[in-house]
Amino acid sequence: MTQQCPHRTLQVEPSAYAHEVGFEWQSPTQRLAATTRSGRVPILSGASIGGSSSGGGRRREGADEPVVTQVAKDLLASFPGPLVLPTDELAWDPGYEPQSFQSWSRDKTRNRPTAARKxxxxxxxxxxxxxxxxxxxxxxxxxxxxxxxxxxxxxxxxxxxxxxxxxxxxxxxxxxxxxxxxxxxxxxxxxxxxxxxxxxxxxxxxxxxxxxxxxxxxxxxxxxxxxxxxxxxxxxxxxxxxxxxxxxxxxxxxxxxxxxxxxxxxxxxxxxxxxxxxxxxxLDDGAKLDLEHVWPASHCKAFVNGQCAEADVHRGTRAVAVSAKSPMRAAIQAASQIRHDENMSSSSAVAAAYLRTLWFSRLVRTVSHELGHNLYLDHCVYYACMMQSTTGMAEDLRQPPYLCPVCLAKIVHKVVVELQRGDGENTAKKDAYILERYEALAQVCERWKEVGLFVGFQVWLRSRIELVRNERNQNS
Incomplete structure (x- = not known):
């Protein structure tokens, strides 16, 4: 058995290499405002921001900067920033234009579902x-x-x-x-x-x-x-x-x-x-993939620092504390229990079943991404996100299976408002949809317990559900 990386510290902000190539991460205010149709900062609650397009408790716009900064920081425990490692797509194109929920909703060319076409x-x-x-x-x-x-x-x-x-x-x-x-x-x-x-x-x-x-x-x-x-x-x-x-x-x-x-x-x-x-x-062996640091362990700070050092970038980034109970930490702990080498050393039948599910886990994330483009979602630069663009298999495996708060806001609107003809201002209905969607995904991940991506994603989803429900209870 090979030595396993402990993933002690997580990288939740863009890497030092991001600064080298000129990637300018959206500010906390811009990231939060990008989740709303108005383009203004929504309710300041980390769980609610990540749970729906406009939150689910007391509405407050134009909030104090320290409050905005704290809420944005809390969100990173669920939705880290894009890593921007050497050879990553954002390293080649660091100025890629962001698509906020407001700009997406105002685009007249995007397709809208109808009763006959859904x-x-x-x-x-x-x-x-x-x-x-x-x-x-x-x-x-x-x-x-x-x-x-x-x-x-x-x-x-x-x-x-x-x-x-x-x-x-x-x-x-x-x-x-x-x-x-x-x-x-x-x-x-x-x-x-x-x-x-x-x-x-x-x-x-x-x-x-x-x-x-x-x-x-x-x-x-x-x-x-x-x-x-x-x-x-x-x-x-x-x-x-x-x-x-x-x-x-x-x-x-x-x-x-x-x-x-x-x-x-x-x-x-x-x-x-x-x-x-x-x-x-x-093809994994030929591609020299680091299977120990695929998502969610791609946010291991030691791994990120090592990637930057290979590009002769040795300046570190500041550490951001992440709770042991956070969605990202919980996902890493769960996914780390699935060992590639142990599965491959099992019987031929077990190894074949494992590899087929591993193959599927990679493919279905890409199919979800491409269908996202059909829903007119552009490549994401706000967070590490399923809609982030990639340059190859190594980066592909580092990306998460979830939608970030900005991209999730677009899907919520697409379903609740355009497909179900709901009220765009009904935040309670949007929050309910988010929880239903998270629960549906958590249940379907139960089918594929032998692969770390599905195991980690299920735990991440359960943790997000708990955060959103606790927030709703506090605001009720």
Whole structure:
């Protein structure tokens, strides 16, 4: 058994490297104001701010700066700031423009659900028919870093995606796409010699040409063109769909400059696609991932300092005390009980089940993210958040599965006001929705107890529920 990091101190503010690259974190006042439609600071209660878009007790705007600062600090125990480590997306683009709840709500181009269009569909991985049986070889990693000793795994079940997304986007109807998709042959030839063509067919007779190219980084032999897959998805979007996610097992690319692309959303078209390929645990060894410091342990201060030191940044950041009973600390303690090495040294059946759930945990977070874009959520810069952009698998695994207070405010409004036609000023109804959503997510996480992300997330959710309920009781 390897020595386990104790994660004694948590990093809840951006790293020292963030300062080096010029990332300017939003101030406490800006972060709190970004959760409201008015753009002003809401009720000053950490639990309530994190629990709904506008809180749930006494309303107070224009509060004293020390009170704002304390509430913002308390929130960090549940919602830490973005880490901004070397090679992270925000390190490359530190000036990315924030999307507040106010700017999101005022955007006239975003899609709104209707009584006839309120279903989120998830389409299963297309079948590879015998006429294109050669596509099965495209699924096999070619990288010498791939661990050949890993067991053969079947792609995660569609029912698991539907169950998780039904809780994550609580209030929407989440269903499997009703048609079976198939990859079929395509007779047309590419005269340039750059591409090979296959078809993506639906049961009702539609078929779209999909380009395939040789993968430039050689991790997989061939990749499918992401734009072609999304065009096919647009053509099959059901009339009652608010949005649709399509899963593919093949590696994807977007344009000639890409090595690969794990997923993409066309927000205005209400479709997104996610590839399972790069998330497969068989690639972990080659990617040299630090599996001991994936979320929630990605906020371990010793780990963050080590990452900064590798980039020759040795200046530390100030320590912020985090209670042992806080959601983040509780999540780390729970997730740390799940040991990757112990699961892998178990029987082949146990190891295979563990790896398949691990694979699913990575994928479903990305599917949730891409569907978030279909709900017109932009990349988040306010907190470490499920809607934060990433540059690769290492950063992807450091991001949380939850929505931060700003992004959560948008979903609350989308469901309670636009979907359920509720009163936008009814904070009690919004708080009730938040608790229902948290509870639904906590219950669905119970399905996958063998993976740290779900175990940690469930404990984080239970801790958040307790905080919000205690706050409501104090204000009642």
């Amino acid at each position: 279903t989120l569909y998830v389409a299963a991985v297309p079948e590879i028919t015998e006429e294109v049986g050669f596509m099965r070889e495209w699924l096999r990693p070619q990288s010498p870093g791939a661990a050949c000793s890993y067991p053969e795994l079947k792609s995660p079940d569609l029912d698991d995606y539907v169950a998780y997304l039904g809780a994550f986007y609580h209030g929407f109807i989440v269903k499997p796409f009703p048609q079976k998709l198939r990859f079929v042959s395509w007779d047309q030839r590419d005269r340039s010699g750059k591409f090979q063509y296959v078809g993506l067919a639906t049961e009702d007779g539609n078929c779209t040409r999909i380009r395939a190219r040789t993968a430039p980084d050689k991790v997989f032999s061939k990749q499918l063109n992401l734009a072609d897959v999304l065009d096919a998805e647009i053509s099959m979007l059901p009339k009652d769909a608010y949005a649709m996610a399509l899963l593919v097992d093949h590696d994807l690319y977007e344009d000639e400059e890409d090595d690969f692309c794990c997923g993409r959303a066309y927000g205005l078209n209400r479709v997104c696609v996610v590839s399972t390929a790069r998330y497969h645990p068989i």
